[in-house]
């Protein structure tokens with residue numbers, strides 16, 4: 001296959017794949033590095049490199065799951081609280097081999113939408129690199145990420161746009 005055919009195949013194959021379908025095979029550090037490296041190659045106006053990614057694995061990922069569950073419990077009115085939803089938050093993070101927080105940093109040098117767009121293109125690069133490496137992944141954007149503060153340090157000029165789940169398939 002020539003380059004154009006390879007690219008077309010990867011773009012066509014890319015899908016959001018959810019944690020229930022991940023196996024427990026470890027994603028190697030080399031592949032994680034490749035995925036993150038591809039993110040940093042996204043186009044970005046004035047080279048502001050607005051994306052901030054933090055990788056959660058092992059113990060840190062367990063803590064992230066607990067914090068997300070605690071936030072859900074604390075922010076949900078009691079009559080709307082669903083035990084299934086609470087358990088599902090923990091299940092998804094624990095089932096993923098790696099979770100990456102997606103944060104945009106607003107530099108003030110270009111309009112905010114451009115930095116969200118550039119960060120989104122970085123995430124698309126991660127999606128495509130995952131596809132090429134047989135890694136399932138998806139972008140999750142629940143409202144409760146706005147309240148993360150133990151697992152993530154969000155500066156005044158930053159916003160968390162969600163979590164990127166990854167697992168071998």
Ligand SMILES: Cc1cc2nc3c(=O)[nH]c(=O)nc-3n(C[C@H](O)[C@H](O)[C@H](O)COP(=O)(O)O)c2cc1C
Nearest residue numbers: 014015016017018120138139140141142143161162
């Ligand atoms: C910005 C953004 C946020 C998303 N947030 C969620 C989400 O919170 N929950 C979810 O199930 N999927 C989420 N997705 C994944 C989309 O639902 C998914 O891309 C869509 O189902 C199309 O499937 P595909 O990616 O396989 O083409 C998000 C995708 C994007 C681009």
